[in-house]
Amino acid sequence: MSFTMTVQPEDLSPDEGHLAIRASKGDLNAAGLLAERYRRGLYLLALQLTGSKEDAMDLAQETLFRFFSKLHSYNPSKPLKPFLFRIVRNLSVDLFRKQKTRGWENQILDEPATGGLNPEDALTLQEKQKKLWQAVNSLKPIYREILIFRDYQDLSYAEIADALGIASGTVMSRLNKARTLLRQAWLDQNKEEKP
Amino acid sequence: MTSCESLGMGLLSGYLDHELTQGEAQKVRIHLENCAECNALYEDMKNMREVSMNTRFKEPRDHEWNELPKTVAGGFMRRLGWLIVIVWAVLTVGFTLWQIAASPENLLIKVLIFGGLSGFTLLFISVVLDRLKAAKNDPYRKVDK
Numbered sequence: 087m088s089f090t091m092t093v094q095p096e097d098l099s100p101d102e103g104h105l106a107i108r109a110s111k112g113d114l115n116a117a118g119l120l121a122e123r124y125r126r127g128l129y130l131l132a133l134q135l136t137g138s139k140e141d142a143m144d145l146a147q148e149t150l151f152r153f154f155s156k157l158h159s160y161n162p163s164k165p166l167k168p169f170l171f172r173i174v175r176n177l178s179v180d181l182f183r184k185q186k187t188r189g190w191e192n193q194i195l196d197e198p199a200t201g202g203l204n205p206e207d208a209l210t211l212q213e214k215q216k217k218l219w220q221a222v223n224s225l226k227p228i229y230r231e232i233l234i235f236r237d238y239q240d241l242s243y244a245e246i247a248d249a250l251g252i253a254s255g256t257v258m259s260r261l262n263k264a265r266t267l268l269r270q271a272w273l274d275q276n277k278e279e280k281p
Numbered sequence: 282m283t284s285c286e287s288l289g290m291g292l293l294s295g296y297l298d299h300e301l302t303q304g305e306a307q308k309v310r311i312h313l314e315n316c317a318e319c320n321a322l323y324e325d326m327k328n329m330r331e332v333s334m335n336t337r338f339k340e341p342r343d344h345e346w347n348e349l350p351k352t353v354a355g356g357f358m359r360r361l362g363w364l365i366v367i368v369w370a371v372l373t374v375g376f377t378l379w380q381i382a383a384s385p386e387n388l389l390i391k392v393l394i395f396g397g398l399s400g401f402t403l404l405f406i407s408v409v410l411d412r413l414k415a416a417k418n419d420p421y422r423k424v425d426k
Contacts, residue, residue: 126340133338143341196337215336218329236298237333243300258291258300265294265326272329 103162110157120166121150127167127239128174134234135178137190137223145181149173168241168248175231175249182227195219221271229264236261285312285319293319297326374402 108116128149133142152173153160160169181187195216200208222233235246243257250257295301296309313320381394 129341130338139339139341143345194339196339198335198337211332211335214332218332219336222333233333237330238336240334243295243298255291258295261298262291262294265329266322268329269322269325272325 102166103164106157106160106162106166109154110160110162117154121154124166124170125150128170131171131174131234131239132178133194134238135175135231136181136187137194138188139191139194141178141181141188145174145177148177152177164248165245168245171235171239171241171245171249172251179227190223217275218268218272221268221275224271225264225267229260229267232257232260233264233268285316293323293326297323297330374398 102120105116105120109120125146128146129142132145132149133139136142136145149170153170160166195212198208198211198215200211203211222230225233232246232250235241235249236243241249243254243261246252246257246261247254252260292301292305292309296306299306301309313323377398378395381391381398384391386394
């Protein structure tokens with residue numbers, strides 16, 4: 087059995103649940119479409135969680151393998167994104183626990199989209215993004231991951247709750263704590279630069 | 282009136298992310314209008330969120346996606362293929378060594394054949410392992426030749 091990555095135009099309309107049901111019944115186009123639709127998002131989340139391009143590529147692939155081999159445990163009435171993100175997150179936790187990460191890379195940020203900005207402002211923005219990312223990485227994993235889910239992946243509280251397996255109320259309070267700590271880390275960083 | 286403490290328990294983030302009910306949001310709004318400290322915290326949080334949201338991360342180039350197995354089944358087969366090759370190599374080497382050990386040749390010939398074969402096998406495995414490791418960590422492997 088093979089899941090081809092060919093996307094057929096008629097497959098673009100069905101929602102994720104239908105695609106997942108079709109994939110679970112062996113529909114190759116549906117499975118391929120889901121894989122193609124999510125691999126970029128999974129890669130980016132894995133990159134943010136692990137800080138390594140190679141780890142991110144491996145994790146994105148592993149997530150898709152696990153998803154396709156465990157389609158029966160996915161409830162198609164629930165959104166797919168948090169389900170997949172939960173797999174990525176758990177895999178990255180395993181990776182850190184087993185100390186098998188390839189280590190943080192310094193060059194994972196891309197240049198910002200500079201529509202309408204002059205070069206000087208664009209450079210300032212880039213510096214700001216870099217420093218904020220450093221501040222995010224200085225936080226404990228529990229706060230880092232929730233900030234990544236909300237502020238870098240733009241997941242709703244319900245989706246974060248699903249992905250992390252916690253209550254929505256916990257998402258709100260943990261996120262608030264994470265942002266307060268991040269603000270402190272950011273302010274400290276700026277203080278160090280201006281003695 | 283909403284207190285600074287209750288904002289610290291999560292309401293401020295909920296307000297920033299539009300996750301509060303209309304009533305809760307109204308209470309937070311009024312508090313922010315009257316509390317400079319919470320308002321400064323809120324503005325910083327908002328600013329940080331905007332910076333985060335606009336941050337872009339490097340993505341693989343098209344050819345890097347293409348280096349991955351193009352099908353899920355392909356990926357499974359690749360893994361299975363490696364497993365079979367490893368099992369085959371172990372069985373072949375083991376069987377050959379056993380055949381030599383069980384053959385009626387005299388001890389010196391056995392030791393010579395056994396030693397030579399084992400040495401070559403170990404050298405070959407070590408070279409393959411080194412090459413695989415080097416290929417994975419080579420910083421120039423993505424530079425076009």
